[in-house]
Amino acid sequence: MLDRAPPAPGRTYHQHCPVARSLDVIGERWTLLLVRDLIVGPKRYKDLLSGAPGIGTNLLAARLRELEDLGLVQRRVLPPPAGSTVYELTDAGRALEPIIMDLGRWAMRFLGPPRPSDVILPSAYFVGLRARFQPRAATGLSETYELWIDGHVFQIHIDAGECITSEGLEPNIPDVVVTTDMPTFHDLLAEHITPASAISSGRVMVKGDPAALERLVRLFAQKPPSETVV
Amino acid sequence: MLDRAPPAPGRTYHQHCPVARSLDVIGERWTLLLVRDLIVGPKRYKDLLSGAPGIGTNLLAARLRELEDLGLVQRRVLPPPAGSTVYELTDAGRALEPIIMDLGRWAMRFLGPPRPSDVILPSAYFVGLRARFQPRAATGLSETYELWIDGHVFQIHIDAGECITSEGLEPNIPDVVVTTDMPTFHDLLAEHITPASAISSGRVMVKGDPAALERLVRLFAQKPPSETVV
DNA sequence: CGGAATCCTCTTCGATACTG
DNA sequence: CAGTATCGAAGAGGATTCCG
Numbered sequence: 001m002l003d004r005a006p007p008a009p010g011r012t013y014h015q016h017c018p019v020a021r022s023l024d025v026i027g028e029r030w031t032l033l034l035v036r037d038l039i040v041g042p043k044r045y046k047d048l049l050s051g052a053p054g055i056g057t058n059l060l061a062a063r064l065r066e067l068e069d070l071g072l073v074q075r076r077v078l079p080p081p082a083g084s085t086v087y088e089l090t091d092a093g094r095a096l097e098p099i100i101m102d103l104g105r106w107a108m109r110f111l112g113p114p115r116p117s118d119v120i121l122p123s124a125y126f127v128g129l130r131a132r133f134q135p136r137a138a139t140g141l142s143e144t145y146e147l148w149i150d151g152h153v154f155q156i157h158i159d160a161g162e163c164i165t166s167e168g169l170e171p172n173i174p175d176v177v178v179t180t181d182m183p184t185f186h187d188l189l190a191e192h193i194t195p196a197s198a199i200s201s202g203r204v205m206v207k208g209d210p211a212a213l214e215r216l217v218r219l220f221a222q223k224p225p226s227e228t229v230v
Numbered sequence: 231m232l233d234r235a236p237p238a239p240g241r242t243y244h245q246h247c248p249v250a251r252s253l254d255v256i257g258e259r260w261t262l263l264l265v266r267d268l269i270v271g272p273k274r275y276k277d278l279l280s281g282a283p284g285i286g287t288n289l290l291a292a293r294l295r296e297l298e299d300l301g302l303v304q305r306r307v308l309p310p311p312a313g314s315t316v317y318e319l320t321d322a323g324r325a326l327e328p329i330i331m332d333l334g335r336w337a338m339r340f341l342g343p344p345r346p347s348d349v350i351l352p353s354a355y356f357v358g359l360r361a362r363f364q365p366r367a368a369t370g371l372s373e374t375y376e377l378w379i380d381g382h383v384f385q386i387h388i389d390a391g392e393c394i395t396s397e398g399l400e401p402n403i404p405d406v407v408v409t410t411d412m413p414t415f416h417d418l419l420a421e422h423i424t425p426a427s428a429i430s431s432g433r434v435m436v437k438g439d440p441a442a443l444e445r446l447v448r449l450f451a452q453k454p455p456s457e458t459v460v
Numbered sequence: 461c462g463g464a465a466t467c468c469t470c471t472t473c474g475a476t477a478c479t480g
Numbered sequence: 481c482a483g484t485a486t487c488g489a490a491g492a493g494g495a496t497t498c499c500g
Binding site for chain 2: 106
């Protein structure tokens with residue numbers, strides 16, 4: 001009945017149209033969110049599972065297999081001593097990054113404050129950061145931040161008006177190390193609290209120049225820095 | 231007044247992330263394809279139904295209501311004598327156009343030749359045309375084409391290196407009127423047949439300058455014009 | 461222990477029939 | 481023509497079990 005060998009038919013729109021085909025490929029539930037999570041770097045199965053609450057392990061396995069068959073994702077076995085298998089984007093998968101960013105920017109109009117049922121996931125949040133990066137605030141700035149948030153490690157590398165973010169420990173030596181939790185980090189970037197008060201209340205710890213936290217906030221503030229800046 | 235957050239999204243990812251929110255909004259099956267079909271212009275219910283084979287009328291009604299509630303689409307009643315209600319994109323909906331185009335361009339790598347089960351839908355095809363438009367081929371060209379294809383009417387207006395396409399009869403007077411069917415038009419743009427042979431075989435009828443058909447093909451040819459033909 | 465296949469319930473989809 | 485109502489089929493979500 002169902003031919004299983006050829007590229008899984010799954011559910012197709014049966015339209016000879018590139019847009020429809022794109023949805024055949026990445027239009028199923030969870031698929032694009034998995035790509036989003038892999039933008040910040042390779043991930044293990046369990047990391048993807050915890051980064052997509054509600055997906056169910058069977059669906060995750062199915063989606064990863066589809067993504068692998070389609071050539072958007074590839075499995076790789078880390079060298080010893082890690083030895084674990086990770087999933088990472090191929091070039092074709094990485095080509096989705098600008099589209100995902102544009103989608104995020106487009107949907108900012110629907111993103112109100114977090115609802116009670118909403119979770120704030122570190123990896124997803126950092127993908128969003130790339131979209132919100134304000135190159136103007138980075139002019140003349142060259143700095144590397146390492147963030148420890150709820151057990152995740154991120155690096156943000158600012159140089160020449162560019163922003164590179166990644167998850168996991170990087171060989172780069174950071175200028176500043178910031179330790180906090182997700183709600184606090186969100187309050188900080190949403191400018192519900194000031195960097196100074198976050199530090200003094202102990203919700204954020206900074207190793208290095210404390211003023212770096214203010215610079216970090218300015219780089220990703222949701223609202224323009226204010227009318228004082230031209 | 232400002233829209234409030236979507237009231238009851240059927241199924242939500244429950245993530246406070248703009249990308250996830252975008253998929254809450256347009257990630258359901260058929261939704262983005264309906265937006266795609268509306269890019270070329272307002273449509274009636276039955277046009278949307280025939281432009282999305284397999285959707286089922288209940289789903290179409292549900293999706294249109296969701297899109298309306300979200301403020302991406304609005305209903306409008308045409309003035310007499312038409313009197314019919316049409317659906318058209320709002321500004322928020324139209325803001326998806328570049329993203330849809332990018333998705334289409336990204337998915338070109340998956341779009342082989344039409345499969346036996348594939349349909350080629352006129353409206354969808356014309357959305358794709360916008361993505362494939364080659365401004366270089368249009369330098370110095372100012373021309374308006376009217377195309378009659380399988381009961382659909384399209385206008386393609388080329389001026390100053392810009393391409394404007396729309397569905398439905400426009401007040402503009404076209405320079406050329408082309409009449410054909412969808413398979414032939416596709417063969418033409420895919421350069422499986424030449425404009426000359428298409429005309430001489432009667433598969434295409436041109437009212438106006440017959441050479442305009444060659445210009446039209448050059449504007450949207452899938453392969454760069456006139457390298458060495460494989 | 462991480463990675464995945466298996467069951468089972470629930471929701472959504474898709475096609476048809478039906479109504480204002 | 482523009483939808484609503486209905487129902488079988490398919491997919492999603494969650495817990496558990498299996499494999500290495």
